[in-house]
Amino acid sequence: MISIGIHQSERSERNETMIPKRLVVSAALIALLLAGSNHCVTAESKKVRIGYIGLTCEAPIFTAYEKGFFKEEGLEPELVKCAWANYKDTLALGGYDITQHLVMYFLKPIEQGLDVRFLAGIHRGCLRVQAGVKTNIQTIEDLKGKRIGVPGMGTPPFVFANRVFGTHGINPAKDITWKVFPAGELGLAIDKGEVDAVCNAEPIGSLLIAEGKVRNIADQMMDAPYKDEYCCEVIANGKWVDANPDTAARATRALLKGAKWVETNPKAAAVMAVEKKYLASTAELNTTALARLRYIPSVQQAVDSLCTAAKEMKVAKMLSPETDTDALAKRAFMHLPGVTDEWIKTLEVEKVAGGQVSPNEDIRLIAELIEKDREDSCCRRKMFDQPDQEAPNLADPDAPCLDKSVIASQK
Numbered sequence: 552m553i554s555i556g557i558h559q560s561e562r563s564e565r566n567e568t569m570i571p572k573r574l575v576v577s578a579a580l581i582a583l584l585l586a587g588s589n590h591c592v593t594a595e596s597k598k599v600r601i602g603y604i605g606l607t608c609e610a611p612i613f614t615a616y617e618k619g620f621f622k623e624e625g626l627e628p629e630l631v632k633c634a635w636a637n638y639k640d641t642l643a644l645g646g647y648d649i650t651q652h653l654v655m656y657f658l659k660p661i662e663q664g665l666d667v668r669f670l671a672g673i674h675r676g677c678l679r680v681q682a683g684v685k686t687n688i689q690t691i692e693d694l695k696g697k698r699i700g701v702p703g704m705g706t707p708p709f710v711f712a713n714r715v716f717g718t719h720g721i722n723p724a725k726d727i728t729w730k731v732f733p734a735g736e737l738g739l740a741i742d743k744g745e746v747d748a749v750c751n752a753e754p755i756g757s758l759l760i761a762e763g764k765v766r767n768i769a770d771q772m773m774d775a776p777y778k779d780e781y782c783c784e785v786i787a788n789g790k791w792v793d794a795n796p797d798t799a800a801r802a803t804r805a806l807l808k809g810a811k812w813v814e815t816n817p818k819a820a821a822v823m824a825v826e827k828k829y830l831a832s833t834a835e836l837n838t839t840a841l842a843r844l845r846y847i848p849s850v851q852q853a854v855d856s857l858c859t860a861a862k863e864m865k866v867a868k869m870l871s872p873e874t875d876t877d878a879l880a881k882r883a884f885m886h887l888p889g890v891t892d893e894w895i896k897t898l899e900v901e902k903v904a905g906g907q908v909s910p911n912e913d914i915r916l917i918a919e920l921i922e923k924d925r926e927d928s929c930c931r932r933k934m935f936d937q938p939d940q941e942a943p944n945l946a947d948p949d950a951p952c953l954d955k956s957v958i959a960s961q962k
Contacts, residue, residue, distance in 0.1 A: 596798035598627045601806075602647035604635060605830040607753070607840045608783055610820045611673055612651060613829045615809030623808075624801035642667055642788055649787040649802050654860050655710045655869075657786060661883045662870055666789035668885040670803045672853030673810050675845045676771030676782035677753035678711040683741045684766055688748060691719045691769055695726045700746035702734040707782075708750035710869075714860075715769045717867020738764050754840040772843070776863070780856040781849075792885060800887035804894070807848040812900040814846035819906030842908040850892050854884050 599621065603609050612630070615621055621628035631647040639657065641647060643665050651673045661667060680699075682688035688697065694716070701709045713723045721727065732740045737749040738759050748768065749759070759765045771777040785803050792799040813820040821838040824830055830837070861876035870876070 596795040597625060598629065599649060599798060599802045600629045600631050600647040601802070602631045602633045602638070602642060602650040603829070604633055604638065607821075607824075607830065607832065607837055608674060608677070608844060609651065609829070610813045610824055610841055611806050611809035611846065613809075613824050613827065614812050614820050615805045617823060617827065618809070618812065620805040620808045620812075621802065624805050626798065626801055626805065628802075628805075639665065639667075642786070645788055645791065647788075648791045649785065649799065649806075651783050651785050651806060653707055653710070653783055654781060654856060655714065655864065656707065658857070658861055658864060658879070658883065659869060662874055662879055667786055667883075668789050668792050669853060669857060669883050670785040670787055670792070670799065670885060670887055671807055671890055672781035672849045672856060673783045673785060673806065673846065675780065675847070676711070676777055677756070677840070677844050678708050678750070678771040678782070679752075679756040679767055680712050680715060680748060680750050680769040681756060681759060681765035682748040682768050683746075684764060686747050688768065689766075691715060692721070694748055694768065695721050697747040698728040698730055698745070700730050700732050700737050700740045700749040702737070702751065703731055704729065708752055711771060711777075712750040712769075713869060714863055714867045717869065718863050723867075738762060741765060753843045754836060757839065757843060772845070776859050779852070780859055781853050784853050784856070792887075796887055800889050803887060803890050807890070807895060808898060808900065810846040810848045811895075811898055813841065815900050816903045816906030817842045817844075818908045818912075819903045838908060848895055848898075850886070850890060850895070854880065857883055 601612055601616070601621075603612050616628055616630055633641055633647065638652070639660050642650065643660075649670075654669070657665070657667060657669075680691070680694070682694070688694060699712065701712070703709065709729075716723045716727065723729075730740070730746055732746075734751060734755055737746075737751055737755060740746045741749060741759070741764050749765065751759070756765075756767075756770075760767070767773070769777075771780075771782065785806050787799055787802075818838050818841075821841040822834045825832055825834045825837050857880035858877060861870065861874075861880050864870045865872070865874055865876050870879075
């Protein structure tokens with residue numbers, strides 16, 4: 552009996568020593584499986600789809616792709632050409648992963664539940680409200696009851712004007728008569744007295760000023776609070792960025808590096824975008840427009856821009872009166888690892904010889920555009936009607952010139 556007791560005791564001790572070993576082996580196997588799983592996710596997430604429409608301000612996208620900034624981050628980029636009409640929905644449904652776009656264009660859909668996230672600031676604005684020099688309009692309040700030309704209902708200039716009017720006691724739906732003209736014919740509409748003022752994007756605004764046709768009433772680049780805001784920010788599909796925060800961070804850094812490269816080399820970036828056929832424009836026109844944008848990336852200022860824009864959009868009745876704008880801005884933005892203002896300060900890019908625009912060259916480019924602006928109506932529309940200046944619900948921007956139904960002059 553004693554010997555049996557000793558034997559059972561020894562077996563019990565052996566079993567007790569085996570259990571921890573089995574646990575260790577099982578834990579090791581689980582760790583290996585998890586590591587393998589994580590490796591697969593990382594491998595899949597190297598592929599990133601970047602959406603674009605074909606706009607002047609999308610230069611950082613084109614630059615980051617052409618200069619290999621995505622690949623420097625270990626990514627496999629794919630550019631996805633999109634249309635205005637379904638741009639927001641395509642992003643939300645996962646048709647592409649990330650892009651840069653207008654803050655005011657996405658805030659209302661985000662309020663309504665669109666699952667997308669802003670990630671960083673790309674560039675400041677280029678939108679203006681301008682009055683004809685022959686009118687007595689000097690202030691925003693003077694625009695009440697006036698006829699205002701826009702390149703389309705729902706375009707960035709239209710959205711900006713609605714925000715400006717709403718915060719100055721003007722009801723855009725009741726107090727303004729909106730008239731739609733092709734972007735290249737807004738100046739002609741002023742000349743013919745068909746409108747009292749216009750809302751536009753660069754380079755139209757600078758061209759009309761240079762021609763002596765208008766004066767600035769509200770300027771997104773010069774007037775507070777707009778001048779301190781980002782017009783466009785990096786934005787991504789919500790589910791994608793939640794599942795792939797590291798990949799999203801890498802893609803965002805590539806776009807921010809592209810933005811800094813454009814700021815340093817605006818002429819080179821503008822010419823490259825035209826030569827690579829990313830947009831239908833001329834090198835002169837694209838250079839003039841791009842040189843007037845400020846591509847100074849930031850993270851904190853991007854957050855602040857969302858807060859300011861949301862508050863003013865609520866005052867302008869572009870957001871629901873029940874919306875908590877601070878909560879909306881917080882929900883709309885996501886901080887990513889390694890995407891910080893401290894990192895941006897360390898970012899360096901090359902300075903390409905001849906890639907900048909001097910003040911004298913800027914004046915010469917505008918003069919060349921003025922000469923081209925004297926061409927017939929159809930030629931003007933071909934040169935100036937860019938997708939960023941046409942409404943999503945209008946005819947295809949690439950449609951033949953003569954097929955466009957709304958024009959400022961009747962021949």
